[in-house]
Amino acid sequence: MIPEGLRYHAEHEWIRQEDRTAVLGITHFAQDALGDVVYLELPKVGAEVRSGQEIGEVESTKTTSAVYTPVSGKILAVNEELKDKPELVNQDPYGKGWIVKIQMTHPSEVKQLMDARQYGDYLKEKAD
Amino acid sequence: MKRTPLYDEHKKLGAKIVPFAGWEMPLSYTGVLEEHRATRSAVGLFDVSHMGRIDLTGHAASDLLDRVATSPVKKLAVGGMQYALVCNEQGGILDDIMICRFGERRYFVCANASNAEKILQWLTKQAAGFSGVEVTDRSMDLAQLAVQGPRSRDLMKPLTLADLDRLKLRHCIETKVAGVPMLLSRSGYTGELGYELYLPSDRARDVWEILIKNGAAVGLKPCGLGCRDTLRLEMGYPLYGNDMDETTTPIEASLEFAVDFKKDDFIGREVIIRQKENGASRELVGFELLRRGVPRHGHKIFSDGKEIGIVTSGNHSPSMNKGIGMGYVQTIFAEVGGEILIDIRGNAVPAVVVERPFYKKGK
Numbered sequence: 001m002i003p004e005g006l007r008y009h010a011e012h013e014w015i016r017q018e019d020r021t022a023v024l025g026i027t028h029f030a031q032d033a034l035g036d037v038v039y040l041e042l043p044k045v046g047a048e049v050r051s052g053q054e055i056g057e058v059e060s061t062k063t064t065s066a067v068y069t070p071v072s073g074k075i076l077a078v079n080e081e082l083k084d085k086p087e088l089v090n091q092d093p094y095g096k097g098w099i100v101k102i103q104m105t106h107p108s109e110v111k112q113l114m115d116a117r118q119y120g121d122y123l124k125e126k127a128d
Numbered sequence: 129m130k131r132t133p134l135y136d137e138h139k140k141l142g143a144k145i146v147p148f149a150g151w152e153m154p155l156s157y158t159g160v161l162e163e164h165r166a167t168r169s170a171v172g173l174f175d176v177s178h179m180g181r182i183d184l185t186g187h188a189a190s191d192l193l194d195r196v197a198t199s200p201v202k203k204l205a206v207g208g209m210q211y212a213l214v215c216n217e218q219g220g221i222l223d224d225i226m227i228c229r230f231g232e233r234r235y236f237v238c239a240n241a242s243n244a245e246k247i248l249q250w251l252t253k254q255a256a257g258f259s260g261v262e263v264t265d266r267s268m269d270l271a272q273l274a275v276q277g278p279r280s281r282d283l284m285k286p287l288t289l290a291d292l293d294r295l296k297l298r299h300c301i302e303t304k305v306a307g308v309p310m311l312l313s314r315s316g317y318t319g320e321l322g323y324e325l326y327l328p329s330d331r332a333r334d335v336w337e338i339l340i341k342n343g344a345a346v347g348l349k350p351c352g353l354g355c356r357d358t359l360r361l362e363m364g365y366p367l368y369g370n371d372m373d374e375t376t377t378p379i380e381a382s383l384e385f386a387v388d389f390k391k392d393d394f395i396g397r398e399v400i401i402r403q404k405e406n407g408a409s410r411e412l413v414g415f416e417l418l419r420r421g422v423p424r425h426g427h428k429i430f431s432d433g434k435e436i437g438i439v440t441s442g443n444h445s446p447s448m449n450k451g452i453g454m455g456y457v458q459t460i461f462a463e464v465g466g467e468i469l470i471d472i473r474g475n476a477v478p479a480v481v482v483e484r485p486f487y488k489k490g491k
Contacts, residue, residue, distance in 0.1 A: 064422065083420075
């Protein structure tokens, strides 16, 4: 359930690094906890973001949850498909449900994030 | 935490369980949207055993209810059912309830889970002023199911000898369903054709299993509290604790239809009638967002830069695919068609006051 090769943030976002670009989404655990996603408030392309900052919101039938970025940089793209199909976040959180792409100013920030095994342990700790 | 007799069934079906009013209840089984759509298009099966159930029997039962409830209880015929408010002396709403008259001197009250104990105590206290009425808590020995949706009659008909074609909205009957004796009413909290079953707790599992099994053919889905909330919101039905409480009156909560102003006496009458004549300073309205977003309980409402009210219920409407909500606004802003702004975490999202229900069948 937790793909290898991605990096994970304590607020349940994942990052896939492609050179200086980071693709960001929310994890399976996050989408499952939220329930059916019905709307996403996304940042503007070109916006500057800092690591730890709230960059958007995911609205589900249950609640509202903030999306945080664990890396700094500039928003390169937002997933336009989510406007009509927010359910992609539930159906394919690590693929078609990606949320934003960020041009990173400090790619080394990615290394500070958890890998799949660490994130798995983190979830287990939270469950206990 | 209390559990309904169907707790193990919910776990078996993989429900997400959440605490609600002191109960461990299913939030959803397969997803709120899927369950919502099943109820609108086929059948949803809900365990609502967390609600309060109270029997009132005796020749003074109708006198007691007539004094306690805002509705015209004396006009209720055997087999009838009324929506009513229970108010305190200040006109504040203690609960909204359903009253069933299932015998000459036998009434049944269904109260909200969060108010079950309060209403039981209130009725018991008020009963002291009457001779010839007995108030009995049935919340634990009876379970309660809601079978809701356009196919619910098709599902229920083969299971009972009761003439469901003739059972009108807000009517009840003592009958058997799947061989189990129970009180059955045509009622619900979804806006769909539907039934509520009040049955012995120790038979709840048998009936649940038969409904699940037979329901497969008509597209039944077990449904949790999540879609119960989106379904009731689309109908504009207020939820106690969100849209009304002891600090709001029936006039403010736009529930005048549940008040019989011609009745000589009921608790809270003076304040409510005075407010009807003089007008209330705030009123509960329904609104739709004019752009994407989801209003939530607690968001502030603005007009021309001034705070004019607060959202008490809000969500995404699965049927209409837009944000809808209810809230209290100053009365001058309560007119249908008026534009207001909902402060969604710092963004002023335009909305328009609309009539309820939000969702109209076939449109």
